Amino acid sequence: MISPAPVTATASQQPDSTGTTSVSPRIGVLLVNLGTPDSPSVPDVRKYLREFLMDGRVIDIPFVSRAMLVNLIIAPFRSPKSAKVYKQVWTDRGSPLKFYSEDVTALLQQQLGADYKVMLGMRYQNPSIASALEQFNNKGFEHIIVIPLFPQYASATTGSVYEEVMRIISNWQIIPQVSFVNYFLNHPKFIEAFASIGKKHLEKYKYDHFIFTYHGLPERQIRKGDSSNTCLQGDCCASWGVRNRHCYRAQCFETTRLLAKALNISESKYTVTFQSRLGKDPWIKPYTDDVILELTKKGIKSVLAFSPAFVADCLETTIEVGEEYKELFEKNGGKHWQLVESLNNHPLWVDTLSDLVKANTQKLYV
Template sequence: MSKKATGKIGVLLVNLGTPDSPNTPDVRKYLREFLLDKRVIDIPAVARYALINGIIAPFRAPKSAKVYKELWTERGSPLLFHGLDLQKKLQAMLGDRYHVAFGMRYQSPSIKSALDELQEQSVDRIIVLPLFPQYASASTGSVQDKVMELVKDWWVIPSINFISSFCDDPGFINSFAELGRQHMAQDNYDHVIFSYHGLPERQVLKGSDKGYCQLGACCNTYNKRNKYCYRAACFATSRLLAEKLGLREDQYTVTFQSRLLKDPWLQPYTDEVLKTLPAKGIKKVLAFSPAFVADCLETTIEVGEEFREMFMEAGGEKWQLVESLNSEPMWVEAVKEMVLQY
């Protein structure tokens, strides 16, 4: 017998995932689940399985474990506890009419456990918010795919809305801009870098409006034809942030980080760009990571530490990471407004 409708609205927040611990076996387990996703590494299944299980996971896990140990805190993984903090604060802000659940695409807490929680609450409908501002098949698309795979076996499937992108959402932009302004008030920076997680160029082209995407000037505007183009969304976020921060076009650069394997990825690459800046007289850089709404390995370690070391070795004087939104009050308010719109 089906449960009575409660009138409640379920909200499912989803982020990428994190190992259960920074130990090598847990990191290896996480890498395998993550990289075996056909939307993440989009090559034939047999080749993907051999590559991940035979090469990447065995050799990369010990190295990644060392980095995760640097990232880990008393509360555990930042990506996890910031997500739980956001869930708790959003629940308090939305009130009893809503039930907010949090899950990870890979590892724990799983999307399944979060959906089970919402099913137990007998919600009338579900709003799914993958916490990736710019749509990509490998992130947002994968979350949507997993949610649909899980709910297809429910006897009663409620209405489900997906918030597929919020790259230009005013609350998101204002929240990041405010964090940037706090740093700019403390020092005079020569340049701003907006560093986004990279994607293979082929993945961007696969999802493009045929004949429109050229991986170039087509991203100078954000419109109906490139609404789901990751590169166009990254440039749209950057333009809006630059406008809020009062930056001219020559005062900021959009770059891409975290590439994997040898195929061409979105360019320019952050690590290559930053090495050229000191020779141009750019000695102080403020770095944003607007593809991430919670601090994680890619922000704290890669942008905050590794890129700073590269920049200083190249002759720079200061490299400052702008922290992610985490569960800042302005960001919680922005998420609430996005939910209410749906």
């Protein structure tokens, strides 16, 4: 039996209100990043934190307990502190996470052309996923490709995006074919893009050690998704395959191995770490701040720090890794700490997204 041949994306021709034939895209592309407050003001930061932390995939405890924790403790007390930090990264264009995401959306649209319509949505705050998806609702789109802008899969990030997209689309009268990009940590151009930024720093300085730091997760979230009952045991992340395909920690270690190979960094010269833990429950280890202290005790004087869980500069990269960890390192005897910038609007990052879209386009059949 011969399978139908894949259809290449071809914009349909439709007459507009003047009777002139116009090009109408057939495939929608939704890029989704985490989100950011509308401004660095305390009220806007508080609003953002409440929406973000009330997500049951982010703080995965019963609703009543989560509501009390977020609305009575975290949001009221953390928002003023977070607002001060947001002001440090805010620019004339606003939040870097948002405007770099907007840049990439425009560049991807330019590269893909009229056959596609590319929209940006934020999981929390604006522009919302709902407002972005509305541009595809009942407008003749045959296929929607959803790309969460998180290199590694985690329930709290990619999984949350899936849930929100499906919640919204489930109410549509006509539901087109929808496909999701689960992760892209091993895409050659993604690795090449991050490596090319790192190489610029390697050309300027000889580093004693390299840290690859990723956003942390509670250990319980890793265990919830562990169908093999082997995660967080021994050297469970020493390799990445079918058994631990969706383990966030294993994906982070694989990302590091690929980047280290691209940069010709030996295993003895780098450490994988996890940052941004919250609360008293154990999070995945090793913790970045603990490793920094261990390195300074060993006499390490210079570190080049990568943050490959983020594709755009944000608080967790610019402030936490770039400034707070630098201060900790130098306070304890280190001499030179350098953050490798995120992909932001790097051409190879746009090429990565273009490849992901085109690969998913091939799944559209007549």
